[in-house]
Amino acid sequence: xxxxxxxxxxxxxxxxxxxxxxxxxxxxxxxxxxxxxxxxxxxxxxxxxxxxxxxxxxxxxxxxxxxxxxxxxxxxxxxxxxxxxxxxxxxxxxxxxxxxxxxxxxxxxxxxxxxxxxxxxxxxxxxxxxxxxxxxxxxxxxxxxxxxxxxxxxxxxxxxxxxxxxxxxxxxxxxxxxxxxxxxxxxxxxxxxxxxxxxxxxxxxxxxxxxxxxxxxxxxxxxxxxxxxxxxxxxxxxxxxxxxxxxxxxxxxxxxxxxxxxxxxxxxxxxxxxxxxxxxxxxxxxxxxxxxxxxxxxxxxxxxxxxxxxxxxxxxxxx
Numbered sequence: 001x002x003x004x005x006x007x008x009x010x011x012x013x014x015x016x017x018x019x020x021x022x023x024x025x026x027x028x029x030x031x032x033x034x035x036x037x038x039x040x041x042x043x044x045x046x047x048x049x050x051x052x053x054x055x056x057x058x059x060x061x062x063x064x065x066x067x068x069x070x071x072x073x074x075x076x077x078x079x080x081x082x083x084x085x086x087x088x089x090x091x092x093x094x095x096x097x098x099x100x101x102x103x104x105x106x107x108x109x110x111x112x113x114x115x116x117x118x119x120x121x122x123x124x125x126x127x128x129x130x131x132x133x134x135x136x137x138x139x140x141x142x143x144x145x146x147x148x149x150x151x152x153x154x155x156x157x158x159x160x161x162x163x164x165x166x167x168x169x170x171x172x173x174x175x176x177x178x179x180x181x182x183x184x185x186x187x188x189x190x191x192x193x194x195x196x197x198x199x200x201x202x203x204x205x206x207x208x209x210x211x212x213x214x215x216x217x218x219x220x221x222x223x224x225x226x227x228x229x230x231x232x233x234x235x236x237x238x239x240x241x242x243x244x245x246x247x248x249x250x251x252x253x254x255x256x257x258x259x260x261x262x263x264x265x266x267x268x269x270x271x272x273x274x275x276x277x278x279x280x281x282x283x284x285x286x287x288x289x290x291x292x293x294x295x296x297x298x299x300x301x302x303x304x305x306x307x308x309x310x311x312x313x314x315x316x317x318x319x
Contacts, residue, residue, distance in 0.1 A: 091283030148199035182261035
């Protein structure tokens with residue numbers, strides 16, 4: 001059985017389409033089908049069922065797919081180790097991220113990291129926090145940087161920092177004159193927040209229910225940070241975000257932040273998560289270390305972050 005067959009099958013499993021797998025790999029569909037036939041001959045069982053909408057794995061195909069994905073990762077890690085010995089300092093890193101804070105922190109980490117390791121390629125996938133944890137467990141990503149991370153004993157929290165949300169608004173917004181905004185103030189003014197599938201919105205709704213308020217009446221429902229910030233700059237809405245998500249706007253003075261009062265407070269953790277079962281490649285370990293340093297420096301010294309470091313680097317801290 002050749003490595004090429006494993007590579008082709010792994011891509012076929014990922015996209016569930018022979019035509020798409022061929023396009024992604026730069027080969028013909030016939031080449032994919034030929035290598036699939038080789039694998040089925042080698043194992044002596046049918047691995048996929050072809051249909052009008054693509055392929056579906058058989059029970060045997062599911063077993064083989066899981067084992068071959070591990071094999072591909074092992075080959076990649078071996079290549080990374082050889083490159084490290086040769087001093088090539090290249091490779092690939094996969095990161096899952098959710099939330100505006102994760103994105104803003106990650107962008108800063110990527111910019112700094114690329115200067116030191118220009119040959120390392122980083123792929124960023126934006127998902128929910130729960131999907132990010134699942135991707136780590138499946139081995140589909142090296143690490144995740146997430147807000148509102150669900151507890152998962154199969155995942156290691158390498159760093160966890162506390163993040164506090166604030167009311168973000170234009171300097172000339174009427175509510176900017178308040179020292180803090182409680183639930184009454186928030187329900188009085190127009191808000192721009194994501195839908196209820198997002199954890200920050202769900203947390204705010206929970207605060208309202210606990211205080212006996214009516215369900216939140218939102219003027220603008222959008223998950224787009226760009227749209228949210230423009231609405232806030234125009235004075236059309238108040239945002240509920242961590243200050244670090246709009247730090248440049250705050251520094252420029254186009255937006256201001258006001259604390260949320262106790263009845264409206266939304267605290268969570270920004271967490272860098274890894275798998276305790278898998279050794280990171282040279283590239284991934286260097287990026288994880290770089291991201292950890294940035295998190296500790298940013299959240300331990302910046303007053304705008306409204307956060308404190310509440311976990312230390314550890315491979316035993318399982319959450």
